[in-house]
Amino acid sequence: MAVDPPQVAEHAALSLAMAVVVSSPSPLLLLDGDLNVVAASASFGLVFEVGPDDLVGRPVLEMGGGEWNIPQFRSLLEATASGVANIEAYELVLRHPGRGLRQLVIHAQRLVYLDLNHTRLMVAIADVTDARADEKVKDDALRQNVILLQEVRHRVANSLQIIASVLLHNARKTQSDETRGHLKDAHSRVMSVAALERQLAGTGEGAVELQPYFTSLCESIAASMITDAQHLTLSVTGLEGMIDGRISVSLGLIVTELVINALKHAFPHGRGGRIVVDFEFRGPNWTLSVSDDGVGMPTDPTAIRTGLGTSIVAALAQQLEAEVQTASAHPGTRVSVTHSHIALVAEDEQMLAVAVARKRPAA
Amino acid sequence: MNALRKPGPTLLIVEDEVLAAMALRDELEEAGYNVLNLTGHHQTALASAEAFTPDLALVNIQLDGRDDGIALAEDLKALGVPVLFISGQVSRARSAETVAIASLPKPYSVTDAVMAVNYLLALMSGDDSLPRPRILEVFDLPGIRPRSDAA
Numbered sequence: 001m002a003v004d005p006p007q008v009a010e011h012a013a014l015s016l017a018m019a020v021v022v023s024s025p026s027p028l029l030l031l032d033g034d035l036n037v038v039a040a041s042a043s044f045g046l047v048f049e050v051g052p053d054d055l056v057g058r059p060v061l062e063m064g065g066g067e068w069n070i071p072q073f074r075s076l077l078e079a080t081a082s083g084v085a086n087i088e089a090y091e092l093v094l095r096h097p098g099r100g101l102r103q104l105v106i107h108a109q110r111l112v113y114l115d116l117n118h119t120r121l122m123v124a125i126a127d128v129t130d131a132r133a134d135e136k137v138k139d140d141a142l143r144q145n146v147i148l149l150q151e152v153r154h155r156v157a158n159s160l161q162i163i164a165s166v167l168l169h170n171a172r173k174t175q176s177d178e179t180r181g182h183l184k185d186a187h188s189r190v191m192s193v194a195a196l197e198r199q200l201a202g203t204g205e206g207a208v209e210l211q212p213y214f215t216s217l218c219e220s221i222a223a224s225m226i227t228d229a230q231h232l233t234l235s236v237t238g239l240e241g242m243i244d245g246r247i248s249v250s251l252g253l254i255v256t257e258l259v260i261n262a263l264k265h266a267f268p269h270g271r272g273g274r275i276v277v278d279f280e281f282r283g284p285n286w287t288l289s290v291s292d293d294g295v296g297m298p299t300d301p302t303a304i305r306t307g308l309g310t311s312i313v314a315a316l317a318q319q320l321e322a323e324v325q326t327a328s329a330h331p332g333t334r335v336s337v338t339h340s341h342i343a344l345v346a347e348d349e350q351m352l353a354v355a356v357a358r359k360r361p362a363a
Numbered sequence: 364m365n366a367l368r369k370p371g372p373t374l375l376i377v378e379d380e381v382l383a384a385m386a387l388r389d390e391l392e393e394a395g396y397n398v399l400n401l402t403g404h405h406q407t408a409l410a411s412a413e414a415f416t417p418d419l420a421l422v423n424i425q426l427d428g429r430d431d432g433i434a435l436a437e438d439l440k441a442l443g444v445p446v447l448f449i450s451g452q453v454s455r456a457r458s459a460e461t462v463a464i465a466s467l468p469k470p471y472s473v474t475d476a477v478m479a480v481n482y483l484l485a486l487m488s489g490d491d492s493l494p495r496p497r498i499l500e501v502f503d504l505p506g507i508r509p510r511s512d513a514a
Contacts, residue, residue: 150452153451154452156451157451157468157470158380158383158425158469160469160470161380161451161470161471162380162382164470164472164473165380165382165383165385165386165387166382168386168390168473169385169389187472190470191472194470194471194472195498197470198468198470198498201451201453212497215497216497216498219475219497223472223475223496224474
């Protein structure tokens with residue numbers, strides 16, 4: 001291989017350096033120690049609309065129509081040329097005659113190379129105006145989503161309010177005691193869903209804290225169905241925890257039905273006592289129970305009537321893959337709804353994993 | 364429910380959803396309150412408040428047309444009428460806690476609403492023995508002007 005004479009090698013090295021600068025895809029300038037442009041990338045000319053004649057050999061601050069003559073730009077270049085500092089990600093606003101205000105990010109560096117007599121600066125200039133605008137659009141969209149969600153929740157709350165009001169209004173106006181009872185039950189069911197909506201709106205998340213939810217639910221039922229609060233108490237016990245909104249709406253409806261049922265049948269003729277709603281987590285499994293210390297179940301099984309409430313509880317329990325058990329509590333009755341998916345042998349492990357993930361209370 | 368005043372405390376309900384307003388009125392009347400004519404308008408509500416000086420105004424935040432319950436609450440406060448927000452817009456209600464004394468978020472049951480009114484009226488007359496409904500959020504009571512200043 002033939003060795004080039006030194007002068008040819010020097011020329012080759014210089015033209016390589018120039019070619020590197022000119023072909024840079026992001027805007028790049030090579031300056032001398034007096035801040036004159038030695039070379040500029042073609043991309044610089046395109047992005048900032050400066051013709052090549054206005055660039056090479058001219059002072060950098062006089063490029064274009066003088067829009068680059070910005071005091072901060074001058075001082076950061078002077079600092080770089082004197083070797084005081086390397087400039088990393090300096091932000092600058094350029095008032096471009098054709099394109100308006102441009103947000104720039106500037107990197108400037110004094111090059112270290114063999115020729116000590118000629119100072120050279122490398123200046124990379126990125127125009128981030130459009131990227132920043134895109135980010136803003138994304139942030140705005142996110143904010144818009146939150147507002148929309150709030151609006152939807154507000155409408156749901158309003159609609160539930162109207163439905164509950166209509167039911168109660170009808171209950172007031174009807175002449176029949178039986179119909180009134182049914183309408184009041186329906187009102188309690190709607191309010192059970194309503195209590196959940198309030199909890200969801202309060203947290204702003206998809207999960208619900210069970211304790212306050214059940215407590216507010218029971219308070220609402222007690223207020224509308226217990227006439228003598230001194231003799232009959234309704235309380236909530238159990239561990240605190242969060243549970244998915246879709247599951248808690250079913251749990252709330254089950255609690256509503258079981259409490260209404262206990263209020264109707266366990267304490268006849270003004271009998272006093274207490275009803276306890278309890279919820280226990282055991283990992284992904286849980287047990288919801290409603291116990292009373294009332295008169296207990298009828299001894300004659302044929303006397304047990306299965307009303308709408310019972311069928312609602314059965315249907316919801318099935319939906320939650322849970323089992324309903326009714327037992328004598330001596331005194332009174334205890335109805336429990338137990339979900340124990342994990343104890344079963346999983347036919348499909350992936351399905352099981354999904355179910356567990358969905359039903360595990362978020363920490 | 365109109366100009367005829369009975370002995371019980373007087374309430375003003377300002378709510379654009381007429382069915383919700385009617386159910387609330389019926390329950391409050393049953394509980395012995397005097398409820399002024401229902402309205403969902405700022406100006407009508409204000410005129411009613413000026414004429415009858417209710418003991419408490421139950422105000423929804425979203426009202427008829429472009430009327431806003433928070434603006435109304437400011438005007439009612441200036442008249443010395445304490446305001447209880449009844450709205451699902453909980454965060455807006457909270458942001459206006461200086462013009463109202465409490466917030467009952469929708470959806471509420473009317474029995475909760477009656478308990479809330481009982482509780483607040485008792486509290487304003489210095490009696491804090493009544494139970495506070497769990498869903499009622501009470502703001503700073505210094506927000507109320509004593510009734511004697513209202514006249």
